[in-house]
Amino acid sequence: xxxxxxxxxxxxxxxxxxxxxxxxxxxxxxxxxxxxxxxxxxxxxxxxxxxxxxxxxxxxxxxxxxxxxxxxxxxxxxxxxxxxxxxxxxxxxxxxxxxxxxxxxxxxxxxxxxxxxxxxxxxxxxxxxxxxxxxxxxxxxxxxxxxxxxxxxxxxxxxxxxxxxxxxxxxxxxxxxxxxxxxxxxxxxxxxxxxxxxxxxxxxxxxxxxxxxxxxxxxxxxxxxxxxxxxxxxxxxxxxxxxxxxxxxxxxxxxxxxxxxxxxxxxxxxxxxxxxxxxxxxxxxxxxxxxxxxxxxxxxxxxxxxxxxxxxxxxxxxxxxxxxxxxxxxxxxxxxxxxxxxxxxxxxxxx
Ligand code: TYM
Numbered sequence: 001x002x003x004x005x006x007x008x009x010x011x012x013x014x015x016x017x018x019x020x021x022x023x024x025x026x027x028x029x030x031x032x033x034x035x036x037x038x039x040x041x042x043x044x045x046x047x048x049x050x051x052x053x054x055x056x057x058x059x060x061x062x063x064x065x066x067x068x069x070x071x072x073x074x075x076x077x078x079x080x081x082x083x084x085x086x087x088x089x090x091x092x093x094x095x096x097x098x099x100x101x102x103x104x105x106x107x108x109x110x111x112x113x114x115x116x117x118x119x120x121x122x123x124x125x126x127x128x129x130x131x132x133x134x135x136x137x138x139x140x141x142x143x144x145x146x147x148x149x150x151x152x153x154x155x156x157x158x159x160x161x162x163x164x165x166x167x168x169x170x171x172x173x174x175x176x177x178x179x180x181x182x183x184x185x186x187x188x189x190x191x192x193x194x195x196x197x198x199x200x201x202x203x204x205x206x207x208x209x210x211x212x213x214x215x216x217x218x219x220x221x222x223x224x225x226x227x228x229x230x231x232x233x234x235x236x237x238x239x240x241x242x243x244x245x246x247x248x249x250x251x252x253x254x255x256x257x258x259x260x261x262x263x264x265x266x267x268x269x270x271x272x273x274x275x276x277x278x279x280x281x282x283x284x285x286x287x288x289x290x291x292x293x294x295x296x297x298x299x300x301x302x303x304x305x306x307x308x309x310x311x312x313x314x315x316x317x318x319x320x321x322x323x324x325x326x327x328x329x330x331x332x333x334x335x336x337x338x339x340x341x342x343x344x345x346x347x348x349x350x351x
Pocket of ligand 1: 007008009010011012018019020021022023024042045150151152154155163164165166167168169172205206207208215216217
């Protein structure tokens with residue numbers, strides 16, 4: 001029996017942080033040997049928000065180095081760059097014919113990013129008006145709107161079954177399933193499997209920020225990066241937002257402190273987490289100790305990766321060889337699916 005296909009990608013928008021690592025990359029590494037695995041760098045998706053050409057290219061290279069440094073192995077997984085597979089762009093055009101503007105506009109990540117691009121602070125739901133509005137300096141790109149179509153194509157063109165992503169991507173995955181179903185039923189075919197998230201039995205993670213906010217993210221400016229040096233990392237953790245400490249036993253935990261516990265849970269042994277939970281419950285906790293512990297345990301994970309990143313990111317020859325080989329493999333299946341899609345939709349040769 002052929003192995004199930006796993007596919008996932010990360011946008012080329014900067015260095016990878018702990019959210020990317022625990023939400024995605026660490027899972028890629030654990031899965032790579034057991035599945036027909038494909039991991040890519042989403043440079044076309046990066047264009048929906050970042051447009052500096054030199055930076056984009058550097059980011060692509062950087063993420064490949066980070067993939068390899070974290071343990072992705074080109075012998076076990078196909079590692080490729082999205083734009084090296086032009087079939088994706090063509091199928092993106094074709095699939096867009098079956099995607100509604102309304103359903104794209106309702107996507108949470110679109111609203112969020114559109115709001116940022118338009119400089120709207122409030123969460124009010126009137127952004128549709130702002131988007132359509134007639135101030136030509138305020139523009140939300142069609143590329144941003146159709147981000148979920150492109151993501152669906154990444155997945156469907158490889159007929160992937162499992163897509164390991166963090167919690168924030170679940171809505172996009174839901175749309176992918178919907179588009180797959182719609183295409184299959186519209187044309188009466190059974191072309192696309194419906195992909196699901198994957199998390200080794202647990203729930204998909206949302207890695208919190210250090211600033212008390214719900215999510216670690218590049219644009220939130222609250223990240224710990226895999227490339228952070230020891231001093232920087234310790235400083236960031238020691239400055240993490242907390243509160244004035246528990247005053248009564250078993251007091252509910254505030255969001256910023258719960259965030260630290262979540263990070264501790266991801267990086268430390270269960271008995272250490274329990275020890276700090278107990279200390280919180282009986283009011284003996286010292287946040288300084290908790291932070292020191294957390295920094296120590298994060299460094300155990302990130303420092304070896306950092307060293308390998310520094311080695312790899314100047315190794316242009318290795319990077320070029322890996323993505324060339326990856327692109328060939330990725331294009332093979334993509335070309336086959338695209339040919340099927342074209343035929344199904346009625347784009348057929350005369351001869
Ligand atoms: P990107 O670059 O925004 O995120 C890459 C991966 O990191 C995860 N992630 C998090 N997980 C948990 N907690 C966080 N704070 C956190 N921040 C980021 C994301 O869930 C994601 O798994 N749209 C995708 C890129 C993509 C893709 C695809 C993924 C494009 N095409 C096809 C899978 C399949 C994205 O958001 O990347």
